[in-house]
Amino acid sequence: MVILGIDTSCDDTSAAVVRDGSVILSNIVSSQSEIHQKYGGIVPELASRRHLEMIWPVVDEALSGASLTLDDIDAIAVCHAPGLIGSLLVGCGFAKSLSFARAIPLVAVHHLEGHIYAAFLEGNPPVFPFLALIVSGGHTSLYRVEAFGRYHELGRTRDDAAGEAYDKVAKLLGLSYPGGPIIDRLAGEGDPRAFHFPRAYLPDTFDFSFSGLKTAVRNSIQKELRRADSMLSDGFRKDVAASFQEAVVDVLVRKVESAVDSCGIARVVLSGGVAANSALRSRMQTVAGERGIALHVPSVRLCADNAAMIAAAGYRHYCAGHRAGLDLNAKAYLPLGSPATEI
Numbered sequence: 001m002v003i004l005g006i007d008t009s010c011d012d013t014s015a016a017v018v019r020d021g022s023v024i025l026s027n028i029v030s031s032q033s034e035i036h037q038k039y040g041g042i043v044p045e046l047a048s049r050r051h052l053e054m055i056w057p058v059v060d061e062a063l064s065g066a067s068l069t070l071d072d073i074d075a076i077a078v079c080h081a082p083g084l085i086g087s088l089l090v091g092c093g094f095a096k097s098l099s100f101a102r103a104i105p106l107v108a109v110h111h112l113e114g115h116i117y118a119a120f121l122e123g124n125p126p127v128f129p130f131l132a133l134i135v136s137g138g139h140t141s142l143y144r145v146e147a148f149g150r151y152h153e154l155g156r157t158r159d160d161a162a163g164e165a166y167d168k169v170a171k172l173l174g175l176s177y178p179g180g181p182i183i184d185r186l187a188g189e190g191d192p193r194a195f196h197f198p199r200a201y202l203p204d205t206f207d208f209s210f211s212g213l214k215t216a217v218r219n220s221i222q223k224e225l226r227r228a229d230s231m232l233s234d235g236f237r238k239d240v241a242a243s244f245q246e247a248v249v250d251v252l253v254r255k256v257e258s259a260v261d262s263c264g265i266a267r268v269v270l271s272g273g274v275a276a277n278s279a280l281r282s283r284m285q286t287v288a289g290e291r292g293i294a295l296h297v298p299s300v301r302l303c304a305d306n307a308a309m310i311a312a313a314g315y316r317h318y319c320a321g322h323r324a325g326l327d328l329n330a331k332a333y334l335p336l337g338s339p340a341t342e343i
């Protein structure tokens with residue numbers, strides 16, 4: 001069973017070919033970072049235009065990278081929600097056209113379901129039920145995953161997503177976009193105890209909040225700008241990055257630990273762009289080792305947006321007999337686990 005996956009939910013155009021939901025034959029990601037960098041964030045209109053330009057070349061490259069043609073594809077899996085609506089529409093429209101023109105079955109995949117199923121592309125897949133923390137630029141959500149298609153949201157961010165906080169803090173520090181990988185690198189050279197930024201543990205809930213932390217970082221930066229005549233030294237940037245990152249990681253890891261205790265499930269999937277973070281990965285590994293938690297963290301390239309994860313989830317939909325029609329709609333907002341009728 002060979003699935004062509006397509007993801008255009010945000011600012012990366014991606015297509016992948018995956019066999020049996022687990023073997024990656026190709027996984028092409030065309031990044032738009034250089035387009036959005038000068039604006040310090042994603043410009044939705046520019047993103048969808050670029051997807052339009054790139055979708056065919058990226059799909060072509062995915063097929064040739066797998067040494068296959070469209071004749072070999074059993075189904076197309078497309079991410080239809082959630083995300084930037086103009087971006088999603090490009091992937092959806094393309095996938096529907098291809099499905100119609102070549103009579104290839106189509107399945108619809110929720111973006112967060114894709115991030116969860118990235119863990120099934122790494123060998124040693126997680127055993128149900130498990131907990132899944134998805135941390136990305138658009139989401140910070142914790143799920144109890146009972147089985148394929150059965151997702152119970154334990155908590156989510158009440159304001160900024162973790163990746164959004166990384167990107168905003170990077171902007172405040174005068175760094176480039178996306179800020180996550182830059183802060184990750186700088187943090188390695190800074191002192192995590194230099195600033196005491198707040199941690200919003202929000203007791204009695206699995207929800208998250210990062211806006212207070214972001215405001216505290218902004219206040220520290222403004223104070224330093226006044227003190228140092230509008231200049232930020234490299235040392236200051238590194239210390240802020242390290243202290244900010246420590247606060248984010250403290251909260252994320254503590255929440256996972258309390259979800260493990262409360263649900264009695266010692267299996268955890270960590271995925272999404274922020275799961276590429278070196279401090280988060282290493283702290284989660286340490287805690288998992290100490291507490292006997294089976295931890296599944298996809299490789300860095302599979303944590304970030306990619307179409308192989310969409311194909312992996314699409315394979316399960318296909319096997320379950322789900323099919324999307326030409327009436328498939330892109331949706332900017334759609335909770336994970338919405339009934340198939342909403343798809």
Ligand code: KG4
Pocket residue numbers: 010135136137138139162163164166167178179180181184272273274275276277278303304305
């Ligand atoms: O999952 P993803 O590729 O796209 C969304 O679905 O949002 O996540 C992108 C986010 C960005 O906010 C980026 O800054 C963040 O992931 N990110 C990181 C790292 N690499 C990417 N954040 C912290 N540390 C990293 N190493």
Ligand code: ZN
Pocket residue numbers: 111115136137272273304305
């Ligand atoms: Zn994502």
